[in-house]
Amino acid sequence: MRADSNDPADDHRAAGTGEAGDEHEPDVTALASLLASSERVVALTGAGVSVPSGIPDFRSPESGLWNTVDPMDVATIDAFHRNTKGFWDFYRPRLDMVRQKRPNPAHEALVELERRGRCDAVITQNIDGLHQAAGSTGVVEVHGSIGTSSCTGCGATWTLDETASLFGEHGIATCTSCSGKVKPDVVLFGELLPAAAMERARDLAARADLLLCVGSSLEVYPVAELPALTRDSGGRIAVVTQGPTPYDEVADVRVTGNVATALPAAVAEL
Structure with missing residues (x-):
């Protein structure tokens, strides 16, 4: 199963803060079940995954x-x-x-999924390098790196x-x-996204049987097209973020809450 404009500002409104899910919440348990039943998981992350590390996003109303x-x-x-x-x-x-800044438990949860052989790669709109700092190895940086x-x-x-x-x-x-x-x-406004990274991201999304979208509003194109690519290829979508996304109604699992708590809780249930 599987599923040109650009905005370099990671992802805008997907804050990683809010009331946290824990291992007893039905949505977190559903996410754990979805992860357990998937063989080719790819993560797609936005600015919200780094907010708990103290890195502000771009268009949250207050910060x-x-x-x-x-x-x-x-x-x-x-x-x-x-x-x-x-x-x-x-x-x-x-x-x-x-x-x-240092990685937070959401970054570390993705590393743990990779360690268990349950996450093939991380596609990120973030430029902060925290996925690599946490230990993720298959990171695709579609907006470049401040490193x-x-x-x-x-x-x-x-x-x-x-x-x-x-x-x-x-x-x-x-x-x-x-x-x-x-x-x-x-990648600044007015610059093209790196072609090789985007080609790799599209290939990963098309081959994934689960696209795990974390801390992203899924509104920044062309990256926002990746969940649709997964769905069109027969894959499933899980969305873990605080704010609304265009994919909320079609996501197989939707978890709203603090990504630094909800994602580790789901991994702990595997």
């Missing part, structure tokens, strides 16, 4: 990043070139923040820690080789 800044001013490729200092004034604190930055001139690349040393007195990260502009390796 979303876009509540205080217009993404068209700081998160487009045009803005990067037009006002590089303004771009880095916004992005540099995010570099520092991500360096300090590295590259020179837009010569292509030289630096790690997250190394990028912190590239800022001069003007607050702009500059290449040490050619003095070109340095940009984090994330």
